[in-house]
Amino acid sequence: MIKVEQVVRDYQAGETVVKALKGVSLEIGDGEFVSIAGPSGSGKTTLLNLIGCIDALDSGEILIDGVKVTSMDKKEKTTYRRNNLGFIFQTYNLIPVLSAYENVSFVLSILNLPEAEIHQRTMAILREVGLQGMEDRRPSRLSGGQQQRIAIARALVKNPRIVLADEPTANLDSKTGQEILKLMKAMNEKYHTTFIFSTHDQMVMDFADRLILLHDGNIISDERRSV
Ligand SMILES: Nc1ncnc2c1ncn2[C@@H]1O[C@H](COP(=O)(O)OP(=O)(O)OP(=O)(O)O)[C@@H](O)[C@H]1O
Numbered sequence: 001m002i003k004v005e006q007v008v009r010d011y012q013a014g015e016t017v018v019k020a021l022k023g024v025s026l027e028i029g030d031g032e033f034v035s036i037a038g039p040s041g042s043g044k045t046t047l048l049n050l051i052g053c054i055d056a057l058d059s060g061e062i063l064i065d066g067v068k069v070t071s072m073d074k075k076e077k078t079t080y081r082r083n084n085l086g087f088i089f090q091t092y093n094l095i096p097v098l099s100a101y102e103n104v105s106f107v108l109s110i111l112n113l114p115e116a117e118i119h120q121r122t123m124a125i126l127r128e129v130g131l132q133g134m135e136d137r138r139p140s141r142l143s144g145g146q147q148q149r150i151a152i153a154r155a156l157v158k159n160p161r162i163v164l165a166d167e168p169t170a171n172l173d174s175k176t177g178q179e180i181l182k183l184m185k186a187m188n189e190k191y192h193t194t195f196i197f198s199t200h201d202q203m204v205m206d207f208a209d210r211l212i213l214l215h216d217g218n219i220i221s222d223e224r225r226s227v
């Protein structure tokens with residue numbers, strides 16, 4: 001369970017201070033499939049980066065399973081991220097010189113798992129995201145949707161509790177975007193992984209089980225939808 005309590009994040013932009021989050025509080029339960037939506041500049045990326053232990057806040061607190069992640073130092077945050085969180089980005093952020101297989105397997109190499117287990121888990125997750133037979137291809141030889149599938153496999157291969165996705169479909173056409181969302185939802189249901197994804201696309205918002213709307217650094221609505 002994720003608990004965000006009165007989180008404030010100010011950015012210093014030259015002389016002026018940009019109030020990116022103005023005291024945001026929310027709770028997200030295990031296995032939720034949540035969208036964080038709102039116009040450009042509303043604070044979506046800032047909120048995801050704070051939950052993802054990538055950024056530091058100015059005041060407030062974030063607890064994940066009772067652990068105060070916001071009190072951790074840089075090294076503790078890195079370890080926490082590595083063991084508990086998966087990330088998916090708008091521009092995929094794959095390593096261009098690595099194959100699909102290597103882009104996924106290196107995550108497990110960092111965790112020092114045995115070679116046989118790395119191979120088995122990498123092949124299994126690539127099959128699950130629909131990339132069987134494409135393991136040896138580099139990202140440049142795959143479509144945008146296929147590249148995002150590699151990113152989903154990379155995020156999920158270590159069985160994280162939480163996957164954070166910042167505008168995962170923004171670079172995809174709407175049909176491919178929908179396929180990616182369906183894949184995320186299938187993985188959410190199969191592994192009970194919590195998914196939090198940001199968007200400003202109505203189609204993507206409609207896909208979520210719960211929609212949190214940000215505006216100017218505040219939550220203006222938080223709505224659960226029965227599917
Ligand atoms: N590194 C930074 N330095 C200064 N200001 C920043 C920085 N990052 C974000 N901001 C400001 O903080 C506010 C929130 O930004 P954020 O990136 O979280 O918005 P967003 O909702 O993700 O927008 P978008 O939809 O464009 O991605 C904006 O006003 C933005 O200009």
Ligand SMILES: [Mg+2]
Binds near residue numbers: 044045046166
């Ligand atoms: Mg953003």
